[in-house]
Amino acid sequence: MKCPFCRCDNDRVIETRTSDDGFVIRRRRACQSCKKRYTTYERIEIVNIRVVKRDGTRVPFDREKLRQGIERACWKRPVREAQISELVASLETRLEGETEVSTQRVGELAMELLRKLDEIAYIRFASVYQDFANVQDFATALQSMTSEKVVDDGGTESAANVGE
Numbered sequence: 001m002k003c004p005f006c007r008c009d010n011d012r013v014i015e016t017r018t019s020d021d022g023f024v025i026r027r028r029r030a031c032q033s034c035k036k037r038y039t040t041y042e043r044i045e046i047v048n049i050r051v052v053k054r055d056g057t058r059v060p061f062d063r064e065k066l067r068q069g070i071e072r073a074c075w076k077r078p079v080r081e082a083q084i085s086e087l088v089a090s091l092e093t094r095l096e097g098e099t100e101v102s103t104q105r106v107g108e109l110a111m112e113l114l115r116k117l118d119e120i121a122y123i124r125f126a127s128v129y130q131d132f133a134n135v136q137d138f139a140t141a142l143q144s145m146t147s148e149k150v151v152d153d154g155g156t157e158s159a160a161n162v163g164e
């Protein structure tokens, strides 16, 4: 792997780590020439997945666009760049083998993964992606998250299953 700093092709893997779901391998590398460190990700390549939008049009799956949406949701949250990369890679892995996927499905997967990472980021993402119709929807989603932590208070459970 060429060093992104000095372009020298002389690196050494200093750490190899597998993501929680086991679908992504992260390698920490050290350039033997300039001594700088960088990270590479190994994941299953997904090809030819098309996303079906709500109006029925189909567009190629856009990793960057998804990543930007996630990054926006994680703005000023204690989420590291590496965690976002892993999230995107995990999501892609789950789409492996499919040829078409709805925007809704992509959104649900993103929410499911984001929720494990940071609850505020999850809510932000959900509010954009789920297109909450009104304040009540939003409040219900918030409440479902809270009631999961507290002992079951008999609150609404419909929104608690989002993305699961």
Ligand SMILES: [Zn+2]
Binding pocket: 003, 004, 005, 006, 007, 008, 031, 032, 033, 034, 035, 036
């Ligand atoms: Zn280098």
